[in-house]
Amino acid sequence: MTRPLIKVPQTAKRGEIIEIKTLISHPMETGYRTGLNGLTLPRDIIQRFVCIYNGTEIFSAAFSPAIAANPFLSFFTVAAESGTILFQWRGDNGFSVTETADITVL
Amino acid sequence: MSSRSSPPCGSSRRDFLLHAGECAAGAVMISLVTIRASRATPDMMQAAIHEILGTSEPQSGRVKLDLPPLVENGNAVPLTVSVDSPMTAQDHVTAIHLFNEKNPQPYVASFRLNPRTGKAVVATRIKLADSQQVTAIAQMSDGSFWSDSAQVIVTIAACVEDVQP
Numbered sequence: 662m663t664r665p666l667i668k669v670p671q672t673a674k675r676g677e678i679i680e681i682k683t684l685i686s687h688p689m690e691t692g693y694r695t696g697l698n699g700l701t702l703p704r705d706i707i708q709r710f711v712c713i714y715n716g717t718e719i720f721s722a723a724f725s726p727a728i729a730a731n732p733f734l735s736f737f738t739v740a741a742e743s744g745t746i747l748f749q750w751r752g753d754n755g756f757s758v759t760e761t762a763d764i765t766v767l
Numbered sequence: 768m769s770s771r772s773s774p775p776c777g778s779s780r781r782d783f784l785l786h787a788g789e790c791a792a793g794a795v796m797i798s799l800v801t802i803r804a805s806r807a808t809p810d811m812m813q814a815a816i817h818e819i820l821g822t823s824e825p826q827s828g829r830v831k832l833d834l835p836p837l838v839e840n841g842n843a844v845p846l847t848v849s850v851d852s853p854m855t856a857q858d859h860v861t862a863i864h865l866f867n868e869k870n871p872q873p874y875v876a877s878f879r880l881n882p883r884t885g886k887a888v889v890a891t892r893i894k895l896a897d898s899q900q901v902t903a904i905a906q907m908s909d910g911s912f913w914s915d916s917a918q919v920i921v922t923i924a925a926c927v928e929d930v931q932p
Contacts, residue, residue: 678885691894693871714883721879722891727870729843729892729925736878737886 667748669762673740681712681720682735685750685758691726707732707752715744724752740766806896807873812866815873816904819864825904825914830863832903832915841895841925850887850905850913854880860887862906869899894925 665685673679685707692704710722710732719738738746743766749759807815816825833847852860859882865875878889887905895901898921904914 689894691871717883718879719881719883723877725872725874725876727867727872727875727894729894733890733892735847735888735890736880737884737888739883739885741883 665748665750665758665760667760667762669746669764670740671763672765672767675740675742675766677740678737679740679764680735680737681746682733683710683748684731684733686731687750687752687756689724689726689728689730689732693726705753705756707750707756709749709751710734711749712736712738713747713749714738715742715746740764742766806869806871807867809868809900812868812873812902816864816866816902819906820904820912823910823912825912827914829913830903830905830915832901832917834901834917834919836918837920838895838922840923841897841921842923843892843925844895844919844921845890845892846901847888847890848878848903848905848915852887852905852907854882854885854887856882857908859884859908860905861908863887863889864904864906865893866902866904867893867895867899868901869897870895875901895919895921896924897921 663686665683668682670679687707688705690702690705694702696702704726706726707724711718712720720736722734724732743764746762746764747759751757829851831849834844838844848863850860852858860880863878866873867875875893876891880887898919900916900918902914902916904912906912
């Protein structure tokens, strides 16, 4: 499993609004396409994404097959305190990836 | 005798041809129906929107949906939703919902936000199966709904195209 790409500033001022960008490798197969054997390819998507900052949920997303392959997300958060930001993706066929990023708030 | 035997033969051939014609017409009808059934419609989008909004109607304004007006490849269409909100504990965006008219499903994605999100701006990439309207609806902490729509022209469709050898 390839690691997701996460962009979080390493340091931020207290109260500053920072942008977080994530990109994860995933086919996001819609379940509506026909494969080379003429059969419908089964659905394989990421369904849920959640971002937790020092135990507090700051952002979450529910995906449908209409999200492009290799889902990209950009969102914001308030740099409240130093600590760890946890990212988790969950989806079909037991797909589950968790990644963390550290941030120092000055 | 041969002239007697030929009419039944001819009629059966005619029957066969007629029947074949009907079958072909039927097959065309069925394939049309199945193609139609695999796509959402603007009505389905409205139904999906009302499933989330209940009886309330979304107001226009406060939400800005940024999408390129012309997209070459529907497999990855960049999209940004920004909502005009102070994002305080008293007044913030609780959710952003995205819908489309003509993909197989009317839902695209839902995002949950809270005051810790700080800024109600979300960007992602979506698939579009056809030229269509995309709608973003923001749900506020006071229970109101705001929406914005964008029309997109897509030259290469996504979602339902078959795998190429």
